[in-house]
Amino acid sequence: MLVIVVENVPPRLRGRLGLWLVEVRAGVYVGDVSKRVRAMIWDNIEKGIDEGNAVMAWSTNTESGFDFLTLGANRRIPVEMDGIQLVSFLPPQEEGVAKPPL
Amino acid sequence: MPQPILPPLKPLPIKDRISVVYVERGNLDVIDGAFVVVDVTGVRTQIPIGTVACLMLEPGTRVSHSAVVLAARVGCLLVWIGEAGVRLYAAGQPGGARSDRLLYQAKLALDDTARLKVVRRMYALRFREEPPERRSVEQLRGIEGVRVRKMYDLLARQYKVEWKRRNYDHTEWESGDIPNRCLSSATACIYGICEAAILAAGYAPAVGFIHTGKPQSFVYDIADIFKFETVVPVAFRIAAKKPRDPEREVRLACRDAFRQTKLLDRIVPTIEEVLAAGGIEVPKAHEEAVTMAIPNKEGLGDAGHRG
Numbered sequence: 296m297l298v299i300v301v302e303n304v305p306p307r308l309r310g311r312l313g314l315w316l317v318e319v320r321a322g323v324y325v326g327d328v329s330k331r332v333r334a335m336i337w338d339n340i341e342k343g344i345d346e347g348n349a350v351m352a353w354s355t356n357t358e359s360g361f362d363f364l365t366l367g368a369n370r371r372i373p374v375e376m377d378g379i380q381l382v383s384f385l386p387p388q389e390e391g392v393a394k395p396p397l
Numbered sequence: 398m399p400q401p402i403l404p405p406l407k408p409l410p411i412k413d414r415i416s417v418v419y420v421e422r423g424n425l426d427v428i429d430g431a432f433v434v435v436d437v438t439g440v441r442t443q444i445p446i447g448t449v450a451c452l453m454l455e456p457g458t459r460v461s462h463s464a465v466v467l468a469a470r471v472g473c474l475l476v477w478i479g480e481a482g483v484r485l486y487a488a489g490q491p492g493g494a495r496s497d498r499l500l501y502q503a504k505l506a507l508d509d510t511a512r513l514k515v516v517r518r519m520y521a522l523r524f525r526e527e528p529p530e531r532r533s534v535e536q537l538r539g540i541e542g543v544r545v546r547k548m549y550d551l552l553a554r555q556y557k558v559e560w561k562r563r564n565y566d567h568t569e570w571e572s573g574d575i576p577n578r579c580l581s582s583a584t585a586c587i588y589g590i591c592e593a594a595i596l597a598a599g600y601a602p603a604v605g606f607i608h609t610g611k612p613q614s615f616v617y618d619i620a621d622i623f624k625f626e627t628v629v630p631v632a633f634r635i636a637a638k639k640p641r642d643p644e645r646e647v648r649l650a651c652r653d654a655f656r657q658t659k660l661l662d663r664i665v666p667t668i669e670e671v672l673a674a675g676g677i678e679v680p681k682a683h684e685e686a687v688t689m690a691i692p693n694k695e696g697l698g699d700a701g702h703r704g
Contacts (some may be wrong), residue, residue: 310429314447343403
């Protein structure tokens, strides 16, 4: 199972994701693909993301049962706490959005 | 600020796809790079054709140029079907993208010894036992015909369906009895998938080993291997329910059968397996052949996909 959420990305990337996944809500894509296909889809997101941001979550054999990757600036940033992936929500900032740690 | 460019599209392997999607009515077009069906009221439905093996287009669909281009890019076979799913025409990644595979297939089909070996393997896979020794292809076909008729009778008895004989007459569709109509719909379903798989593997649908002389001889050969574990029991089971809309019910049940038997995972390896039984190596390019000026790119898809 694979879930992708994109925000503020060009329409061409949204259409492209629709070639392999089903868009269940605006910018939310669901599918079930192999590891290689997942990498290929992520490559498409990396190249087409422009100013937007994206997160991709998929089921895997971790304790949480899933793993996820993020790309682009967003107030929600992934944090790792002793091997568990969680998300921190940054306070709103006056001058633009917080940059995610590299 | 240069425009970000999306990477070129590549077909995915058949095993990573869902079997079939039927489109009943509407215009098939490309919007923002996605494959979309737009119906007369303006309702848009995206179809993820990159993860579909073949798309069945029923009467009442129109396809735009860009939609066909996109389907070819992602390696989805478009099949135009008539009433009850009888194939009219197909377009996709045209077969024969791989000359080495085509020559290999033709060499196997032309060599009597190799052809017999391929046919024997087809029967062995289909009936799950080795066929009797020292029989010609014609004799094997005779044995097979008897077995198939027996299987139909058995299934008809098992599901308590009244069964006279298989009747293929497509010219008089409505006149066929319900079990025959269910069977025709079910087989049409598996033929589409088999054709997509044969093309994806780089072989020609017309060069058959048991069936010959039809544009889809090889499709029938491959479909027959899987038919009796997938679509045939489904057809009889549905026929027994005396459904109001047999074709639709058959389709839904076929999809379940394909999933349960993991058909799409097995189909391309099975094609390779039956051909390998012929015992001939895939031919090497001849000595004086001109080497490729532009090397083929590595793709994700199957061997025959034009990546």
